[in-house]
Amino acid sequence: MKQLDMMAQFEQSGERRILSVSQIVYRIKSRLETGFRDVWVRGEVSNLRIPPSGHLYFTLKDSEAQIPAVCFRMRRRYLKFLPEDGMELLARGSISVYAPRGQVQLMVSHLEPLGRGALQVAFEQLKERLSKEGLFDPAHKLKLPLFPAKVGVVTSPSGAAVRDILRVLQERNDRVGILIYPATVQGPTAPPQIADGIRELARRGDVDAIIIARGGGSSEDLWAFNDEALARTIFESRVPVISAVGHETDFTIADFVADVRAATPSAAAETVSAAREELAQRTAHLEKRALQGMSLILHRKQERLRTLTSSRGFVDAETRLKFFLQRLDELHGRFQKALPAFLAPIGTRLEQSTLALGHRMDLHLKELKHRLGKTAGRLQAYSPLAVLERGYAIITTGTGQVVREAAQVSDRELVQVRTGRGSFRARREDDGEI
C-alpha cells in the first residue's frame, strides 16, 4: 500500500524523484537485510567455487529459482563437511545485497546436508581425498612381522579394548610382550593423543607392531579414528599399524589407512598370535622335512654301499670296509644323539612319525652293519695278506700296479716287494739273460 501511495504521490505532484543507482540499491539492501535476518533455506548446491580467499561461493537452487550464496572463511571453519555440487542442503543465514553487483545473496552461517548426516558426508569426503592421495594404496602397506615379539597398544588403559586383547592372548597362551600407551579414545583430544602414541611406540625401536584399539560405540564415539592428522600419522609410521576399532561393521579412516585392519580388538590380538602359531607349525614341518631328507640320503648311501660291497677286486677292500664301518658307527652315533634333541620341541604326532622314521633307520643301519661285518669276514679269507702269510709276495711297480707278467717291468726298474711281514724295494737286473 505504501508503495502505491508513493507512486500516486509522484504522479500527482508531477515531480520526478530521481535516485541514483547507489541510493536505490542501498535502500533495497537495508530493507532486505532487516527483513531476512535469520532464514533457513533448503535447496541444491550448484556452481560451487572456492577462490584462494577461502570463502565458499555457490548457488542454491530448486526447480524454479535460484539464489547466490556465500559462506565466509571464518564461518566455513565450523562446517563439518564441504558442500559439493548436486548436494541437497539446509542453509541457515541472512539475506544481503552485494551492492557492486546489485545482487541478492544468502550469507550462510550454517550448513547441514539433507539425507546423509554431516559426519557421514565428512567421512566420505575425507576418505575420497586420502584415497586419491594414495594413503590407502596396498603398495604402501607394511607387512606384519612374522613374529612380533613386542606389540604396542594405543588405547584407554581402562577400556574394553585392552581387556579383550589381553584376554585373547591369555586364552591362546601367547607370549607376545605388550606395551600400552594410554590414550583417550574419544572426543577432540583423542586424535592427537593416539597419534602421539603411534609416534612414541614407533620411535622406541623395540616394538614390532602397533595396535590402535577402541571398543564398540556409536559412530560419534568412534569419530576420533576418522581424523585426518591421525590418518597421516598412521600412514607415516615405519612400524606396521593394526587398527582395531569398534565392531566388525564399523569402518573408520584409520581402518583404511592402517597396514592391517582387524575387525575388533580381539581379532587384532588373534592376528598377532596367529602368526606365532603358524610359525610354530612351519618350523615343525621344516624339521620333519629335514629328517625325511636326511633319511633319504642315508638310504641312498646304503644302496651305494651295497653296490660297492658286491663289486669285487678293489684294492685293500678290507681296510676300506673297516674304515667305512667305523665311519658308519660314528655317524650312526651322532644321528642317535641328534634325534632326541630334535624330537624335544615337537608335538606328539610329529614325534611319533619321527620316532618311527628313526626306528626304521636304526634297523636299516643295524642290518647294514651286520651285512658289512659278514662281507668283511668273507673278504678276510680272500685277503692278499692271508696269501702272503703263506710265503707269497706281491710285486708292484713304481706306479703301484701289481706285476702279473715280466713284461710289466723293464730292465733296471725299481719295484716294491711286499711279503707277509714287511716289504722292500728291488731292481730288475737282466744282464742279457732271461
Place this chain on the structure above:
Amino acid sequence: MKYREFEGALSRLEKIVVDLEEGDLSLEEALKLFEEGVQVSRYCARVLKEAERKVEILTRNEAGDLETGPFQLSGRKEE
C-alpha cells in the same frame, strides 16, 4: 630377540631342508647339515615359546618423561 633374527634362522632352516632334500651331499655333509638344522629349529621353537610375556604401560613421570611399568587391569569395566 628381534623378529629379524628369527626370520634369518627360519630362512636358514628352509635352506638346509632344501639342500637335504636335493640329496646331492656326502654322508658327512648331510649329517652336519642335519645337525645344524636340528639346532636351528630348536632355536626357533624356543624363541617362539619363550618370548617374554610382559604387559607394561608407559606413564609420564614427574619430569614429564615416559617410563615403562607393569600394567594391571583395573577391576571395573569402563568405556
